[in-house]
Amino acid sequence: MSIWDSLRGHAEQQEMFRRSIQRRRLSQAYLFVGPPGIGKQQFARRLAQCLLCVNQGDDPLDACGDCPGCRPFLAGAHPDFLYVGCPEGKRELPIALLVGPEDRRGQEGLCHDLSLAPLPGSRKVAIVDDADTMNEASANSFLKTLEEPPDRAVIILIASNLDALLPTIRSRCQLVRFSPLSNEDVKALLLEQELAPSEEEAQFAAALSEGSLFVAQQLLEPELRSLRTLLYSQLGHQNFSGLSLSKQLCEGLTKISSDAPEQRRNGQWLIRFTIEFFRAVLWNMNHPGSTSGLAVGEAVAFSSRLAAQPNSQELIGGLIDRTVDASTHIDQNVPVPLSLDCLFDDLSRRLRSASPSR
Numbered sequence: 090m091s092i093w094d095s096l097r098g099h100a101e102q103q104e105m106f107r108r109s110i111q112r113r114r115l116s117q118a119y120l121f122v123g124p125p126g127i128g129k130q131q132f133a134r135r136l137a138q139c140l141l142c143v144n145q146g147d148d149p150l151d152a153c154g155d156c157p158g159c160r161p162f163l164a165g166a167h168p169d170f171l172y173v174g175c176p177e178g179k180r181e182l183p184i185a186l187l188v189g190p191e192d193r194r195g196q197e198g199l200c201h202d203l204s205l206a207p208l209p210g211s212r213k214v215a216i217v218d219d220a221d222t223m224n225e226a227s228a229n230s231f232l233k234t235l236e237e238p239p240d241r242a243v244i245i246l247i248a249s250n251l252d253a254l255l256p257t258i259r260s261r262c263q264l265v266r267f268s269p270l271s272n273e274d275v276k277a278l279l280l281e282q283e284l285a286p287s288e289e290e291a292q293f294a295a296a297l298s299e300g301s302l303f304v305a306q307q308l309l310e311p312e313l314r315s316l317r318t319l320l321y322s323q324l325g326h327q328n329f330s331g332l333s334l335s336k337q338l339c340e341g342l343t344k345i346s347s348d349a350p351e352q353r354r355n356g357q358w359l360i361r362f363t364i365e366f367f368r369a370v371l372w373n374m375n376h377p378g379s380t381s382g383l384a385v386g387e388a389v390a391f392s393s394r395l396a397a398q399p400n401s402q403e404l405i406g407g408l409i410d411r412t413v414d415a416s417t418h419i420d421q422n423v424p425v426p427l428s429l430d431c432l433f434d435d436l437s438r439r440l441r442s443a444s445p446s447r
């Protein structure tokens with residue numbers, strides 16, 4: 090069993106490091122870049138353990154798990170392993186973590202600790218997580234260490250947003266790009282780590298996650314899920330009051346969003362859920378009886394009600410287009426409540442006028 094077995098995806102990057110170590114071509118500084126929630130930090134930690142293991146077999150990209158390198162590493166107490174990241178609730182990586190607090194500048198922090206000699210036969214491995222949250226002062230203070238890294242040190246920076254890093258930092262690191270996970274991997278991780286309440290929910294969140302476990306977890310937050318349930322039960326009725334639905338959704342959004350960007354993010358999810366609903370309706374119209382990747386019970390009933398009507402596909406296509414427009418409006422900073430009011434009022438009117446006459 091390898092320590093990499095529990096990491097999903099990123100086989101190419103593993104092979105790249107295996108070759109680099111075999112050829113003694115390891116760089117002193119790497120920059121891991123890719124969307125959040127795809128396992129970059131997990132990868133970096135496994136790599137660090139491999140670099141610190143003193144009892145390796147033939148594979149340089151493995152670690153024994155039980156040697157004077159692995160044991161303290163796994164216990165979180167290896168003196169040659171250093172980690173800093175943006176603390177929870179903060180938006181910036183504190184400069185003190187890099188170069189020490191103001192009264193002890195240069196005497197503490199990651200840069201100082203990196204400059205100390207490693208244990209005999211060992212090397213220093215440092216991870217700077219959330220490197221894209223360093224402000225300019227932090228980045229500049231860290232630059233010196235990157236320019237002249239201590240002997241036998243490997244520094245791994247991790248970032249989601251490459252553009253947020255100073256070019257001087259980027260140019261001193263070897264870039265390693267990480268791709269999103271597959272939907273299957275996200276689903277499997279959600280189930281393995283018991284992050285989803287059911288297989289259906291795991292499937293739904295994975296399909297919308299764009300390969301990020303982080304995004305999938307956001308989608309599974311109970312409050313957002315209950316708004317989705319409300320949304321689908323109303324849309325499924327076909328005869329609903331758009332303004333009343335929008336009002337309820339906006340009240341829910343206010344409760345779960347701490348600031349305007351979060352409200353926009355959550356508002357966009359409601360829009361995405363709406364699009365997925367209509368996509369499921371279309372799927373069911375075209376594949377009656379089969380289950381889509383996004384099985385939405387309400388959509389099945391909805392599509393069978395509508396299927397007999399002429400132009401029902403065009404109607405649903407138009408509803409999807411209208412919903413995409415609302416997403417664009419929110420991106421253009423139209424207030425979320427206004428965008429949702431207009432969207433759901435419009436959708437409800439279009440659906441009512443298309444209802445089969447009884």
Ligand SMILES: [Zn+2]
Binds near residue numbers: 157
């Ligand atoms: Zn070991």
